[in-house]
Amino acid sequence: MTAALINQAVGPYKLRVSLGRGSTSEVFRAEHHSDGRPMAVKILRADRVADPVKVKQFKDEFSLLQRLAHPGVPRAMQLTEVQGRPAILLDFVSGTPLANLTGGADDRSQGDRLYQLATILGYLHGQRVVYQNLHLDHAVQRGDGRVVLLGFSHSYQQSLGRSFTDYFVKRQRPVFASPTYVAPEVLRGGRQTVASDCYALGVCAWLLLVGRAPFTSDNAEQRLREASRGAPCLATEKPQLPRALTSAVNRSLHPDPARRLSDAGELASACRAGDLVHT
Numbered sequence: 001m002t003a004a005l006i007n008q009a010v011g012p013y014k015l016r017v018s019l020g021r022g023s024t025s026e027v028f029r030a031e032h033h034s035d036g037r038p039m040a041v042k043i044l045r046a047d048r049v050a051d052p053v054k055v056k057q058f059k060d061e062f063s064l065l066q067r068l069a070h071p072g073v074p075r076a077m078q079l080t081e082v083q084g085r086p087a088i089l090l091d092f093v094s095g096t097p098l099a100n101l102t103g104g105a106d107d108r109s110q111g112d113r114l115y116q117l118a119t120i121l122g123y124l125h126g127q128r129v130v131y132q133n134l135h136l137d138h139a140v141q142r143g144d145g146r147v148v149l150l151g152f153s154h155s156y157q158q159s160l161g162r163s164f165t166d167y168f169v170k171r172q173r174p175v176f177a178s179p180t181y182v183a184p185e186v187l188r189g190g191r192q193t194v195a196s197d198c199y200a201l202g203v204c205a206w207l208l209l210v211g212r213a214p215f216t217s218d219n220a221e222q223r224l225r226e227a228s229r230g231a232p233c234l235a236t237e238k239p240q241l242p243r244a245l246t247s248a249v250n251r252s253l254h255p256d257p258a259r260r261l262s263d264a265g266e267l268a269s270a271c272r273a274g275d276l277v278h279t
Helices: 052-067 107-126 164-168 194-209 220-229 243-252 265-273
Strands: 013-021 025-032 038-044 076-082 085-090 095-097 139-142 147-149
Touching: 013 038, 038 052, 038 076, 052 076, 052 085, 107 139, 107 147, 107 194, 107 265, 194 243, 194 265, 243 265
Parallel strands: none
Antiparallel strands: 013 025, 025 038, 038 085, 076 085, 095 139, 139 147
């Protein structure tokens, strides 16, 4: 079905290249018919169109992105249809996933990447948005050095409350290749919150600054036991890092969500206080 959409027109754009296929949608690179200007087009999968919950979630993603205004969040331009399937026109973002940039770089470069990621997440938390599915594959560093966060399919805005269907229809939780980024309360079946976002950000910090995750197990049950005992101290692994930063990362990984950072902006402030931000 993906191949059949290549060269399909979407307004003044034509779908040119498939960029990926997830559990609910497909993403394409499109080009403007006159000047070749790129655009990303996200299309609900054909086998999800008959599911009213999936259609609502897809349209809710567009509405959420329309309310956000941050250089680290792609703009949603238009909600349209492609062959009867809901589609979103988005900023096209080209770059390197942060997952490919872990380890090997100096602390200041990695600290700046972490700062940008924490700043984006802190902005979302300030808008009462829970991102839910934070991992380094969803964060891309563009050629100009700017980090952009992608993949808002599972995000929700707390201030909007929960819809009638949310109470009676179980939402599909994000699917992880491993439980590496998942907070212990979520592994136990709890709802994702700002606190679980901060936990995932702490894991991102370890991956960027140390080159590995703070926990070793990919098995959910073993991972839960590890997380419940608490993460190792970052300062022990990287004693040269500023104390404010290692303290913030340690707090973000606390097994008790009530004792974590209040939001991701605290970790961004710690990066800045530690002079790990490029000017």
